Amino acid sequence: MNDDDRSSEQLAAGGCAHGIDALSDYLDRDMLPADPTIDESPECQRVLRSLRRVRALATPLIEADEAAVTTLDQGWIRGIMENIEREAKAGRDIPFAMADEAATLVITEGTVRGLIRGAGDRTPGILVGRCILDGDVSVVGEPVTLHVRVSIGWGRPVTEAIAQFRDEVATGLRQHTDLVIAALDIIVDDLHFEVAETEGSREASDHE
Template identity: 45%
Template sequence: MAMTPHPDDLRLDALEPDDLDGHTIDELADYLDDGMQPADPTIDDSPACQNALAAIIRLRQSSMGSLDAAAAEEPPADESWIGGVLANISLEARAGRDVPLIPEAPTERPVMTEGAIRSLIRSAGDVVPGVVIARCSLDGDVTTLGAPVRVLVELAVRSGAPIHAAAEQVREAVATVLAEQTDLVVDAVDVHVRDLLPALPADADHEEDRA
């Protein structure tokens, strides 16, 4: 099933160079395909690029079996869906706003970038079996310590996986990681299932369970 473009999505080709420290999502994918050799410090030392690379790896691990299973049915739709997820990864990896943390001393002003928090959200959701995170965002004044924030997560679930249980697992995983690693006051974690992915072949399914 193809992913429906979000009305707030921006043109990827216009945003990538600034969002990913001068690189595009295609360049990062090629770098990954080449085994990240020769080393490129402009990628290796970039938090945004590292967040995007980690998300690409998780996406490939989670989705390639489904794409193979669906290849004879809807290859254009699935390729479009993966492209949409990659576009969102590129947008989410940008640093964004500085999110304050509780200081340990009056002179400290610790912050965490919005991009780093989005990466936490995506990584927490991606480990739930049968789930691929398509999009995540923070709604609220994240620049003010103690202000309530809503977390929005859109995902795809593999056919045959229990949809409501998967969504609840994602919600709990995201809430837990944000409580443990940020000082955000999370008012709610809204999880929306937007797509169904084809079921994995039996052997690939066992591999995912062991991952």
């Protein structure tokens, strides 16, 4: 089996056929030349969106003053990148409840993590770190506990931000999965400084 066959197989299975380094390089090149195996893969696009958000937070701080980025900050950024890379893998299949027992429809665990990270993107001040689905997701109706670690923007009211994030997660999972969420365990394990969006960055975000 050649590399193209392996890439097609991974994409068909719902995963991203490219590692985090390859996707970072693709962003560095402004996604040129175009690579259909990335541009047409929902999983790869999800990882790219996460990479853009992390860069949007980290790059201005580094450019402003490298000395301001402490060892802890670097470790936190590295941890976020590692979580994004882990999420690029499809993980377990999560079935939908189907009226026709002969039919099977699934969503991947990696995609569910992407939904949760997307909920963080829609919540001002929230950046999702690690997310774990605890339970037998392969059985429809089996209760699942979500463990999510987040960082909150400095100065944001924690209770308000978490409440909004919790609502966003519940809405996203209700719309796109048949998961039965027994509990959503959210741990705030870091703070980050937010950088005001420029007009250009808002326009880019609106077109994604």
